[in-house]
Amino acid sequence: RLSRIEDNVNVLVNSEPQEMPAFPEVPEVDLGPIHSGLARLELALENLDVPMTDLEPIRSDFGQMEARLAEFAEGLDAQRKADNESMTIRLQTLSSSLASLRVPDVDSLRDRLARLETAIGELSQTEIDLGPVTETLRQIERDMKSAPDHVRITHNKLADLEGGTAALHSKLAALEAHVSVMDRTPVDLTPIQARLANFESSMAALRIDMQSLPDVAPLERRLAALQESVLNLQDPDLSSVTNSLRKMEARLNMGAVEDRLTSIEYGMAAMHHMVRTLQETAYSRTEIDYSQRVPLSQAHFTPKAETPPAAPPPPPPPPPPPAAAETVRTVEVRRGVDPIAAARRPDDKANLLVSAAFGQDDDLERINGIGPMLAELLNEIGVFYFWQIAEWGPDEIKWVDDKLEHFKGRIQRDDWVGQARLLAVQPEAAQRPGKA
Numbered sequence: 001r002l003s004r005i006e007d008n009v010n011v012l013v014n015s016e017p018q019e020m021p022a023f024p025e026v027p028e029v030d031l032g033p034i035h036s037g038l039a040r041l042e043l044a045l046e047n048l049d050v051p052m053t054d055l056e057p058i059r060s061d062f063g064q065m066e067a068r069l070a071e072f073a074e075g076l077d078a079q080r081k082a083d084n085e086s087m088t089i090r091l092q093t094l095s096s097s098l099a100s101l102r103v104p105d106v107d108s109l110r111d112r113l114a115r116l117e118t119a120i121g122e123l124s125q126t127e128i129d130l131g132p133v134t135e136t137l138r139q140i141e142r143d144m145k146s147a148p149d150h151v152r153i154t155h156n157k158l159a160d161l162e163g164g165t166a167a168l169h170s171k172l173a174a175l176e177a178h179v180s181v182m183d184r185t186p187v188d189l190t191p192i193q194a195r196l197a198n199f200e201s202s203m204a205a206l207r208i209d210m211q212s213l214p215d216v217a218p219l220e221r222r223l224a225a226l227q228e229s230v231l232n233l234q235d236p237d238l239s240s241v242t243n244s245l246r247k248m249e250a251r252l253n254m255g256a257v258e259d260r261l262t263s264i265e266y267g268m269a270a271m272h273h274m275v276r277t278l279q280e281t282a283y284s285r286t287e288i289d290y291s292q293r294v295p296l297s298q299a300h301f302t303p304k305a306e307t308p309p310a311a312p313p314p315p316p317p318p319p320p321p322p323a324a325a326e327t328v329r330t331v332e333v334r335r336g337v338d339p340i341a342a343a344r345r346p347d348d349k350a351n352l353l354v355s356a357a358f359g360q361d362d363d364l365e366r367i368n369g370i371g372p373m374l375a376e377l378l379n380e381i382g383v384f385y386f387w388q389i390a391e392w393g394p395d396e397i398k399w400v401d402d403k404l405e406h407f408k409g410r411i412q413r414d415d416w417v418g419q420a421r422l423l424a425v426q427p428e429a430a431q432r433p434g435k436a
Contacts, residue, residue, distance in 0.1 A: 005069070006038050008076060012196060033169055037176050072189075079193075087200070094208060106219075113222050120229050130233060137227055153209065157202045164195045262371060269373035339434035345382050350396040352382030359430045362386045366423060369414030374407055387432040389420035 171191055343357040361384035364375040381403045383389065392400065397411050404410065411417070423429055 003042075004073065008073065009034075012080075034172055037172055041176050083197075083200070087204070090204065109219070110222075113219075113226070117222075117226065117229075120226070130230065134230055137223075137230060141223060141227060157206055161199060161202050164198055168192060168195050265371035265373055269371060269376070272373055272376070340432075348382070349399045351388050351391055352400070353384060353388070354382065356384040358385065358433050362423070362430055367414070367416055367419045369410055369416065374404075374410070377404065377407070385430045385432075386420045386424040387430065387435075389416050390424045391432075392417050 340351060340353065340358070343353045343355070345352045345354055361379070364370050364378055364383070364386075365372065367386075367389070370378070378384075381400070383400070392411075397417070401408050401411055424432075
């Protein structure tokens with residue numbers, strides 16, 4: 001009986017399907033462990049030492065088992081026949097479906113490829129940008145090389161089939177263990193049948209999927225030829241464009257523009273001083289003495305006595321210049337307190353000072369980009385020394401730049417901070433208080 005079961009299993013495994021169109025080779029399932037297990041099982045049964053006891057119950061049980069196995073074999077044969085009939089019906093249906101399938105029309109694609117090849121062959125060596133075309137063709141090549149969805153589904157089904165085979169191996173090992181200990185419980189082959197049914201359905205679906213694969217070999221050859229022709233195109237000559245750009249750069253003389261801006265700045269500084277002088281002169285006019293005025297009524301009836309004009313009084317001597325008083329500022333340096341904190345402007349976010357409280361102020365015009373007018377404006381907002389500019393960071397630069405109304409952006413454009421750091425280390429420059 002066991003040999004009959006083995007023969008039935010071998011027939012189910014080794015049964016050849018109907019002739020189908022050629023498709024990629026499916027990895028064969030290694031059934032060596034199953035055959036070796038069955039051989040060991042047969043050897044164990046042959047070498048089994050049965051004690052001389054009353055075997056009537058066992059014989060009756062074996063008779064019942066034989067009857068059940070016969071019934072099971074008959075049911076299995078009937079089920080096989082039914083499955084074969086259903087498989088035949090499905091194959092006929094699939095054959096009729098495949099016969100009614102429309103072959104995809106690739107003539108239009110071939111015509112377009114032929115026109116594209118003709119256009120590429122007629123291309124002249126013009127200065128055009130072929131980067132997008134090359135990228136599109138490379139993307140098409142990558143798409144062609146990548147596995148399509150039906151191949152991925154086939155791989156997934158093969159993986160499921162391998163998993164089902166592993167489960168079948170485990171079931172056969174469990175069956176061998178039960179027989180070795182003479183377990184009388186009937187063998188449940190339902191999982192094996194289910195796995196075999198899944199295997200048959202997977203194989204049928206795989207055949208269907210492999211039949212629907214189109215032949216893309218001509219398309220791949222055309223794309224390879226197209227790619228080779230695109231890659232063999234010569235690079236456009238951009239030397240004329242490069243020479244034109246260099247000539248345009250040579251025409252732009254920024255030094256002359258900078259010199260003109262500097263001269264304009266000096267002229268504005270002179271005008272600024274002139275306007276200030278005129279304002280001070282207008283406010284310092286001497287008042288006219290109106291005490292000698294005569295009323296209009298008397299002026300008409302009183303004759304004027306002609307008197308010789310008196311000599312003008314000599315001008316008063318100019319007041320002596322005030323004595324130069326040295327202002328001594330005492331700055332107390334405390335540990336942990338910035339020495340310039342007492343001289344800083346209120347509500348200041350940088351290091352702007354009220355006055356030049358730490359020695360003679362530096363000549364800010366030594367910084368390239370600062371003229372007389374801009375230096376005076378910097379003194380008005382509280383910048384007197386190189387070390388002040390050298391300490392500015394991004395926040396301080398933004399704060400001071402907002403105060404330079406008509407000169408915004410000059411701090412970063414002319415690199416005042418970098419120039420001030422070089423000038424602040426010179427011996428004639430004022431040093432920051434508290435610096436060792």
